[in-house]
Amino acid sequence: MNVGIAGYGNLARGVEAAVTKADDMKLVAIFTRRDPATVTVATDTPVYSWDDMESMTDQIDVMVLCGGSATDLPEQTPQLAKLFTVVDSFDTHAHIPQHFSNVDAAAREAGTIGIISCGWDPGLFSIARLYASAALPNGADYTFWGRGVSQGHSDAIRRIPGVADARQYTVPVPEALEAARSGSNPELTTRQKHTRECFVVAEEGADLAAIEEAIVTMPNYFSDYDTTVTFISQEELNANHAGLPHGGTVIRSGKTGLDDEFADTVEFSLTLDSNPFFTGSVLASVARAAYRMHQEGQVGARTMFDIPPALLSPLSAEELRAHLM
Amino acid sequence: MNVGIAGYGNLARGVEAAVTKADDMKLVAIFTRRDPATVTVATDTPVYSWDDMESMTDQIDVMVLCGGSATDLPEQTPQLAKLFTVVDSFDTHAHIPQHFSNVDAAAREAGTIGIISCGWDPGLFSIARLYASAALPNGADYTFWGRGVSQGHSDAIRRIPGVADARQYTVPVPEALEAARSGSNPELTTRQKHTRECFVVAEEGADLAAIEEAIVTMPNYFSDYDTTVTFISQEELNANHAGLPHGGTVIRSGKTGLDDEFADTVEFSLTLDSNPFFTGSVLASVARAAYRMHQEGQVGARTMFDIPPALLSPLSAEELRAHLM
Numbered sequence: 001m002n003v004g005i006a007g008y009g010n011l012a013r014g015v016e017a018a019v020t021k022a023d024d025m026k027l028v029a030i031f032t033r034r035d036p037a038t039v040t041v042a043t044d045t046p047v048y049s050w051d052d053m054e055s056m057t058d059q060i061d062v063m064v065l066c067g068g069s070a071t072d073l074p075e076q077t078p079q080l081a082k083l084f085t086v087v088d089s090f091d092t093h094a095h096i097p098q099h100f101s102n103v104d105a106a107a108r109e110a111g112t113i114g115i116i117s118c119g120w121d122p123g124l125f126s127i128a129r130l131y132a133s134a135a136l137p138n139g140a141d142y143t144f145w146g147r148g149v150s151q152g153h154s155d156a157i158r159r160i161p162g163v164a165d166a167r168q169y170t171v172p173v174p175e176a177l178e179a180a181r182s183g184s185n186p187e188l189t190t191r192q193k194h195t196r197e198c199f200v201v202a203e204e205g206a207d208l209a210a211i212e213e214a215i216v217t218m219p220n221y222f223s224d225y226d227t228t229v230t231f232i233s234q235e236e237l238n239a240n241h242a243g244l245p246h247g248g249t250v251i252r253s254g255k256t257g258l259d260d261e262f263a264d265t266v267e268f269s270l271t272l273d274s275n276p277f278f279t280g281s282v283l284a285s286v287a288r289a290a291y292r293m294h295q296e297g298q299v300g301a302r303t304m305f306d307i308p309p310a311l312l313s314p315l316s317a318e319e320l321r322a323h324l325m
Numbered sequence: 326m327n328v329g330i331a332g333y334g335n336l337a338r339g340v341e342a343a344v345t346k347a348d349d350m351k352l353v354a355i356f357t358r359r360d361p362a363t364v365t366v367a368t369d370t371p372v373y374s375w376d377d378m379e380s381m382t383d384q385i386d387v388m389v390l391c392g393g394s395a396t397d398l399p400e401q402t403p404q405l406a407k408l409f410t411v412v413d414s415f416d417t418h419a420h421i422p423q424h425f426s427n428v429d430a431a432a433r434e435a436g437t438i439g440i441i442s443c444g445w446d447p448g449l450f451s452i453a454r455l456y457a458s459a460a461l462p463n464g465a466d467y468t469f470w471g472r473g474v475s476q477g478h479s480d481a482i483r484r485i486p487g488v489a490d491a492r493q494y495t496v497p498v499p500e501a502l503e504a505a506r507s508g509s510n511p512e513l514t515t516r517q518k519h520t521r522e523c524f525v526v527a528e529e530g531a532d533l534a535a536i537e538e539a540i541v542t543m544p545n546y547f548s549d550y551d552t553t554v555t556f557i558s559q560e561e562l563n564a565n566h567a568g569l570p571h572g573g574t575v576i577r578s579g580k581t582g583l584d585d586e587f588a589d590t591v592e593f594s595l596t597l598d599s600n601p602f603f604t605g606s607v608l609a610s611v612a613r614a615a616y617r618m619h620q621e622g623q624v625g626a627r628t629m630f631d632i633p634p635a636l637l638s639p640l641s642a643e644e645l646r647a648h649l650m
Contacts, residue, residue: 017583022462042583096650097643117650124456126650127634128593131449133649134610134637135603137347181596256606258342258367262598268453271506273587278460281581285459305645309452310630312459318422320630324458325421325442325451 001291003284004029004060006053006080008039010244011089012066014280016042019064022284024314028059057083061294062287065089066280074099078106081114081301085294087286089119089279096122096303104301113294115302118286119279120270121145125250127304128268132252136264139254142180144172144193148246148275156221157198160214162206165234167241169197172249180251183263196227199241201234246275285312326616328609329354329385331378331405333364335569336414337391339605341367344389347609349639353384382408386619387612390414391605399424403431406439406626410619412611414444414604421447421628429626438619440627443611444604445595446470450575452629453593457577461589464579467505469497469518473571473600481546482523485539487531490559492566494522497574508578508588521552524566526559571600610637 003019005012008030019027020043029048032039036047048056053063063084067073073090080086081103090099096117103114117123121143129141150170157166176193179186198215202208212229216222249269256262272278286304289311293302310317315324328344330337333355344352345368354373357364361372373381378388388409392398398415405411406428415424421442428439442448446468454466475495482491501518504511523540527533537554541547574594581587597603611629614636618627635642640649 014581017581020583093650097647100646122650124460124591127456129649130634130638130645131452134634135449135607137606137639256339256342256599256602258345262602264598264603265596266449267592267594267596269592271590271592273589274581277581277587278589281462282460303646303650305635305642305650306633308631308633309455309459313455314462317630320455321425321628322422324454325418325447325628325630 001061001288002026002028002059003287004031004053004056004063004084005045005066006031006050006063006076007066007072008032008041008047009066010276011280011283012064013042014274014277015064015066015283016045016280017277018281018284019287020045022288022314025284025288029056053080053083060084062087062290064283064287074102077114077116078102081106081112082110083112085112085290086114087118087283087290088114088116089123089283090117091119091122093122100301100303108300111299113290113298113300113302115286115290115304115307117303119282120272121248123279123282123304124270125248125268128250128266129252130305132250132254132266132268136252136254136256136266138256138260139252140185142188142193142251143248144177144180144251145248146170146172146194146246148248148272149241149244151244153196153198153221156218157200157215160211162203162211163200164203165201165237167199167237169199171195171197177249177251180253181265181267183253183265185253190224191226194225196222196225198227198229199232199237200229201237202231243273244275245273247271288312288314326386326613327351327353327384328612329356329378329381329388329409330370330391331356331375331388331401332391332397333357333366333372334391335601336605336608337389338367339599339602340389340391340608341370341605342602343606343609344612345370347613347639350609350613354381378405378408385409387412387616389608389612399427402439402441403427406431406437407435408437410437410615411439412443412608412615413439413441414448414608415442416444416447418447425626425628433625436624438615438623438625438627440611440615440629440632442628444607445597446573448604448607448629449595450573450593453575453591454577455630457575457579457591457593461577461579461581461591463581463585464577465510467513467518467576468573469502469505469576470573471495471497471519471571473573473597474566474569476569478521478523478546481543482525482540485536487528487536488525489528490526490562492524492562494524496520496522502574502576505576505578506590506592508590510578515549516551519550521547521550523552523554524557524562525554526562527556568598569600570598572596613637613639
């Protein structure tokens with residue numbers, strides 16, 4: 001199966017690596033809205049201009065979209081679903097129903113499949129929530145993120161006057177994790193679940209107290225959390241905070257038995273050196289499933305909820321039953 | 326959807342509770358090979374003789390088989406798949422391909438679906454191994470069981486002369502769990518991964534040293550493990566070891582990046598007060614999926630690898646996307 005990548009940033013590098021390493025896939029094209037001559041990719045995959053896509057529909061079985069959820073994907077996924085079977089990582093949870101509907105209309109008209117909101121959250125975490133709630137219908141869900149870098153929160157700090165650079169870590173509170181695991185189904189507030197650690201490089205002569213105040217009082221991003229701010233040098237940030245680690249934990253505790261007499265806990269967790277490379281690897285496996293579902297004659301929008309897990313694997317159904325069941 | 330249960334033991338009690346509590350299912354019949362008059366069930370579900378099944382095919386949408394894997398299910402699942410869409414929990418891993426093939430032939434001929442090997446291992450653990458290996462193709466899998474009661478090992482101890490009763494706990498070794506999580510992909514022997522704790526009630530005047538020797542040297546069951554034997558009274562066993570708790574952990578560690586430069590860990594774990602009631606709850610969710618897949622016109626054998634996760638949930642696709650994605 002021939003795979004294309006639309007947009008080339010961190011996530012695309014992750015997809016590029018995963019597709020290149022998969023024996024059953026070939027990465028045939030990377031498309032960019034920049035001048036292709038200015039884009040250096042990690043493999044010898046040819047880089048094309050975005051406008052070349054339309055003439056290459058017969059060369060690409062699945063297009064993996066690697067744009068951002070704020071402005072790129074809401075437009076691009078429905079547009080590209082008119083040309084290709086597509087996979088995206090749209091992660092604005094509140095807008096998923098609308099995005100699904102837009103992609104569904106485009107894909108049905110074109111006879112393609114569009115699998116949206118793939119990755120780990122939404123994605124593998126969503127699936128963990130679904131399996132756990134199907135097995136334990138009477139229960140409560142908890143999702144914790146981190147310890148990991150939130151790029152959105154890091155960007156928000158960088159927009160404060162006097163800030164040269166910043167990295168923000170989301171950190172689950174150990175006591176909240178234990179409470180969620182305990183089976184007591186506690187109500188946990190935003191502040192109880194996560195803390196936020198900010199490592200900030202200030203510009204020469206900046207007012208550090210004002211920067212710290214601007215961070216910890218920022219609505220939506222920080223004001224509902226216990227936030228710590230540590231000023232460091234650019235060198236220290238480059239040396240110790242260059243990576244994009246992330247991860248998290250989904251916990252569901254619930255009851256079984258006619259009288260709810262048994263308590264059970266289901267837990268799914270990820271610890272990732274690189275958020276974009278792991279997400280890219282998940283997207284590559286979903287591209288495989290999208291190809292197979294389209295080969296079966298399916299059309300329209302889907303999420304990972306709709307993918308039989310076997311379709312994600314390069315192994316045959318027989319191999320899976322013999323070795324992983 | 327109308328559900329039947331074939332066979333009435335611990336697992337069936339779990340299915341009975343889960344189906345009874347589900348708003349979209351009705352438990353219409355429990356079938357037994359014993360005299361139905363001698364079987365007392367936990368709900369007001371009518372109990373029928375096994376031989377009544379054949380005349381009740383129009384009253385039951387899905388039959389959940391609750392027999393054992395050693396001798397019951399290899400015969401019963403193919404037989405009953407000729408009459409009903411069926412779900413079983415066949416858990417003899419090595420024989421799954423043969424069982425699948427037998428059920429597939431019967432179900433295809435009858436136009437039914439047979440979903441085999443459902444529960445948590447095989448079942449949710451298998452699915453965790455599959456998602457993790459699809460996301461991290463370059464990696465290693467580890468499965469740990471416990472702390473929990475192994476009924477097979479408890480039974481094996483009870484067959485030793487001089488033993489009145491026994492309960493065996495399988496216990497994962499904490500250092501092995503940490504090694505598996507570390508990302509170093511260690512080779513772990515059977516002895517390194519689990520220990521076995523045996524609580525034994527001896528008959529009056531029995532030779533305790535001989536019983537202990539018979540346990541720790543028993544091939545397949547105990548000789549490859551570090552096993553501890555503790556003799557207790559029947560009263561203490563009844564008071565402290567009456568339950569059937571279980572659980573375990575699936576860990577996959579692997580690498581992403583073109584040069585395998587990033588290390589990631591995926592972990593899925595269960596902590597269960599009651600193994601049969603949780604397994605029964607999973608089987609009830611699979612019965613829902615089996616019904617929906619059969620309604621779609623599918624026939625033949627399946628495993629949980631083939632079920633789109635959305636089909637397990639009583640929630641609609643729209644609700645799932647809005648609330649769990």
